[in-house]
Amino acid sequence: MVQTGAKAQRVYVLSVQQEFDKACGRETHILAPETADGMPRLNEKAMRVYDNMIAEADKQGLRLILPFIDHWWWWGGREQLAAFYHEKAEDFYRTDSKTFKAYLDVIRQVITRTNTVTGRAYYDEKAIMAWETGNELEDTNADFLHQTAAWIKKWAPHQLVVDGTYKKINSFALTDPNVDIVSNHYYTNADNNHPGQVTQDLRAVGGQKVYLVGEFGLLPADQLNAIMQSIVHSEVNGAQAAGGLIWGFRGHRHDGGFYWHKESTGHYSYHLPGFAKEGEANQEQAVVDLVRTAAAQMAGQQTMAPLPKPEAPLLRETTSPFAINWMGAAVGRSYDVERAASPTGPWTVVGRDISDGVNEWNPETMVLFRDDYRQLQLGHTYYYRVTAKNESGRSAPSNVISVQHSEENQPPVVTLEPALTTTQDQGVELTASWQDDGLPSREVKVGWQHAGDG
Known part of the structure; x- marks a missing residue:
């Protein structure tokens, strides 16, 4: 403040x-x-x-x-x-x-x-x-x-x-x-x-x-x-x-x-x-x-002074590259996330201009950054750091955390209502649900098999 x-x-x-x-x-x-x-x-x-x-x-x-x-x-x-x-x-x-x-x-x-x-x-x-x-x-x-x-x-x-x-x-x-x-x-x-x-x-x-x-x-x-x-x-x-x-x-x-x-x-x-x-x-x-x-x-001034450059944010420990969060910097407007294969770099920017200012934030269901599943290899350890930005400049990088990527997309668990026998081709409603494994790129494909005469 x-x-x-x-x-x-x-x-x-x-x-x-x-x-x-x-x-x-x-x-x-x-x-x-x-x-x-x-x-x-x-x-x-x-x-x-x-x-x-x-x-x-x-x-x-x-x-x-x-x-x-x-x-x-x-x-x-x-x-x-x-x-x-x-x-x-x-x-x-x-x-x-x-x-x-x-x-x-x-x-x-x-x-x-x-x-x-x-x-x-x-x-x-x-x-x-x-x-x-x-x-x-x-x-x-x-x-x-x-x-x-x-x-x-x-x-x-x-x-x-x-x-x-x-x-x-x-x-x-x-x-x-x-x-x-x-x-x-x-x-x-x-x-x-x-x-x-x-x-x-x-x-x-x-x-x-x-x-x-x-x-x-x-x-x-x-x-x-x-x-x-x-x-x-x-x-x-x-x-x-x-x-x-x-x-x-x-x-x-x-x-x-x-x-x-x-x-x-x-x-x-x-x-x-x-x-x-x-x-x-x-x-x-x-x-x-x-x-x-x-x-x-x-305070006797005509206009407000420019904001100072942000201090470094505090990156929180995590077990998943798809749930990366940090405590924001006091005057940070946005953040860049960097990833490396070693704790000393070289660093690659994998997330740009991320805001933590969303209203109705719920830490139990929301994350600030999810890495790209397609760019990661199972069993590898990755290192992350975050930088805060505003109109006056960039902060020093945050602390570095390490995360081992050990999560595979799990097959969905699909549940249908009890089997139905009908002579109609239309008008039958079936409901399905799946267990979300929390990984990105979720996709659901639906296939129908028609049995009987015709």
């Missing part, structure tokens, strides 16, 4: 355990207490991923805004936290509830956690710019915010606090000494997804706090650009927005392609550095470019 001009990013909330997790194979961040009146527990496996994210952000110079709990249920939020104590979702905002007590303890556990990668406590992580009370906590009241913000500052006195409310600017947040940033989210269902909301909110803030547009989106690119330019240029009595973040971005999968999400509006997650063809219906390239342009403008 830093390579496209980003300086800070907001991450989605910590997830809370719920009944769907096992079926999804999902590791949630916050687990149920071990006893009825106990406090929630952090899931070590999920938090180690969080550790890595923070460590990598620090390495890249990216600053993070980290919200705690979601107002909504789908990721596991206040409703699921309340269910641990047989309370209702609205009890989350009651400061005398068990749910609120648990929420505060989650905050303590997270902020005081020692990062397993860096060895530092989270409250000492420079990459963590701000803690946000939560995501779209639209029922935030003065007592809830006052206690929460003070609690965060107690454990993280050198990091900032964001009032994670929604649809409004809370007047009590503007006078709370422990709140550093106020934010709003712009969406059509909130009737605020327009450029004028920036000025309206800046007037409400009155320069008393830093103002951030934490999310906006789910609009055509031209309307998103109008809002973004308002964020960049609007000013009320000398006060301007600190920035704005478009919903939403998802990164590369480890084993190829990108993570993705599709909203009810039909909009997909955006992927960097933007894919004009694969993301055409999503106007992906236009949206990525308008964000990059705004980031450049806020």
Whole structure:
């Protein structure tokens, strides 16, 4: 993200355990207490991923805004936290509830956690710019915010606090000494997804706090650009927005392609550095470019800088030359695949301009590259490497992997319905199926034998 001009990013909330997790194979961040009146527990496996994210952000110079709990249920939020104590979702905002007590303890556990990668406590992580009370906590009241913000500052006195409310600017947040940033989210269902909301909110803030547009989106690119330019240029009595973040971005999968999400509006997650063809219906390239342009403008530049050359992708081990995948480079637009008979070459390009930006990528059924069966000899070992490309140049080659070609096309297993006897030459339907062996160049030939008079 830093390579496209980003300086800070907001991450989605910590997830809370719920009944769907096992079926999804999902590791949630916050687990149920071990006893009825106990406090929630952090899931070590999920938090180690969080550790890595923070460590990598620090390495890249990216600053993070980290919200705690979601107002909504789908990721596991206040409703699921309340269910641990047989309370209702609205009890989350009651400061005398068990749910609120648990929420505060989650905050303590997270902020005081020692990062397993860096060895530092989270409250000492420079990459963590701000803690946000939560995501779209639209029922935030003065007592809830006052206690929460003070609690965060107690454990993280050198990091900032964001009032994670929604649809409004809370007047009590503007006078709370422990709140550093106020934010709003712009969406059509909130009737605020327009450029004028920036000025309206800046007037409400009155320069008393830093103002951030934490999310906006789910609009055509031209309307998103109008809002973004308002964020960049609007000013009320000398006060301007600190920035704005478009919903939403998802990164590369480890084993190829990108993570993705599709909203009810039909909009997909955006992927960097933007894919004009694969993301055409999503106007992906236009949206990525308008964000990059705004980031450049806020840094005092007129236009966005050229992308750097990509870093080398990471080629994954495989047992088949027909299932070659790699973790893409951060700003790679396409990839070339090379094959050799030895690990040092000479190398032959066997795949050109391969994109990993396809939406709805499914690593269980899709592969980035299948070699040509006709060019391979059974029993031979082949070596592969991949290079990333964009308009600024090529990356260094990836790591090299070796694959022995030991797969033969297997005869299909054909199953027909029970034999039929008929005096008709037409109108009889027979169905057949075959077991796909996963190799390319599948071909099915059908032959009929006519027996009888005539």
